[in-house]
Amino acid sequence: MESFDQSVLRVLSDVEFITARPLSGGLSNRCWLLELRHHTPRHKPDSSLRSAPQNVSYVWRPNAASSRAFGVSRQHEYQILSLIQSQHIAPAPYRLLESGLLVEWVTGQVVEEEQTTSSDNTKQLPLLSDVELMALQARVHQLPMPTWRLEVKSKAEHYWQFIPEHVKTPLLQSVYADFQYNALPIGFADTCCHHDLGRYNIIQTEDGGYKIIDWEYAAAGDPSLDLALTINANGLDPLMAVNAYCSALQITGTQEWHQAVALWQPWCEFLSLLWFLVGAELWQDDTYTEQALQLLVTLTDK
Known part of the structure; x- marks a missing residue:
């Protein structure tokens, strides 16, 4: 089975990689379901209490040979998801990277x-x-x-x-x-x-x-x-x-x-x-x- 290339997450300094598994069913793409851990900062500078780390699921939508062949633009996809985010009809975009797009996993x-x-x-x-x-x-x-x-x-x-x-x-x-x-x-x-x-x-x-x-x-x-x-x-x-x-x-x-x-x-x-x-x-x-x-x-x- 193909393994997930964790190098795409090097630019995400605020998260920790937990797991990844390939998603089935996509026709144009071969996407991944990622579980990332967000480490939240202290509530106050003088507080010794920290919020518990939060695990969040995202879909990794890569720039790949398939996206080029089908004429898919991750930048356009990120822009439309950002444009309609307030309508709550689509996954929220998380981060646009040079190698692809991270979006909210819809449960x-x-x-x-x-x-x-x-x-x-x-x-x-x-x-x-x-x-x-x-x-x-x-x-x-x-x-x-x-x-x-x-x-x-x-x-x-x-x-x-x-x-x-x-x-x-x-x-x-x-x-x-x-x-x-x-x-x-x-x-x-x-x-x-x-x-x-x-x-x-x-x-x-x-x-x-x-x-x-x-x-x-x-x-x-x-x-x-x-x-x-x-x-x-x-x-x-x-x-x-x-x-x-x-x-x-x-x-x-x-x-x-x-x-x-x-x-x-x-x-x-x-x-x-x-x-x-x-x-x-x-x-x-x-x-x-x-x-x-x-x-x-x-x-x-x-």
């Missing part, structure tokens, strides 16, 4: 669409309904907007550079050229967008609320694109999802939103296709290749 459980039980029927996973998910999506779009933007064609071009030449079949090259040549859909004014609002990135906290994690793709962008990405990531019915989203924001004219989401959906599949091909090269994982081939078939059948 809780990843939400599911339906109630499920463990094999011993003693543990239930928290439920987040589709309507609640759309309300959370609406809340994201009302957050303060970052200063950088997701440029879809630039993102596609970035992914393309990290796909091996032998993978770029004539069919794949044709699909890539067609999308890069075609005009982007015209949707709505930019808002804050998460761009990866799958249930796998939503935690129900111990107080019953919800926090969204993994803001590495967050940027200003067309909210209808973000909505289309959320629909695809969660396998939602577009009609229901758009209506629920518009209801959450008290939008009465839903037809424009339905049209915009429908126009963005092939672009979402196109970006996902390229993303999976980059992931397949990074992780040498056949499941990424299989997902990419399914998307390629979907796009060429339309």
Whole structure:
């Protein structure tokens, strides 16, 4: 098993390293759960009493080959988490380092669409309904907007550079050229967008609320694109999802939103296709290749 490189903590003179373990489930990243001990100072100069050292858990999100290949900026991630920290919808950022980012560990459980039980029927996973998910999506779009933007064609071009030449079949090259040549859909004014609002990135906290994690793709962008990405990531019915989203924001004219989401959906599949091909090269994982081939078939059948 890969060991954690403790050299990243040398600049953190106010903490003591306790433990580290790799986190599973991350697709773009291979992150670590760290336990660090904070040594608090004396309450008063003349006091002989010290506060007990406090152990705190953080997620270490490194700058690595994967973050470069996927075009992830830890500086941007730190900035958006700092910008929205007062909204209590995301992990609090702790420290931005040259080699990565430390953020608060959110205690809780990843939400599911339906109630499920463990094999011993003693543990239930928290439920987040589709309507609640759309309300959370609406809340994201009302957050303060970052200063950088997701440029879809630039993102596609970035992914393309990290796909091996032998993978770029004539069919794949044709699909890539067609999308890069075609005009982007015209949707709505930019808002804050998460761009990866799958249930796998939503935690129900111990107080019953919800926090969204993994803001590495967050940027200003067309909210209808973000909505289309959320629909695809969660396998939602577009009609229901758009209506629920518009209801959450008290939008009465839903037809424009339905049209915009429908126009963005092939672009979402196109970006996902390229993303999976980059992931397949990074992780040498056949499941990424299989997902990419399914998307390629979907796009060429339309």
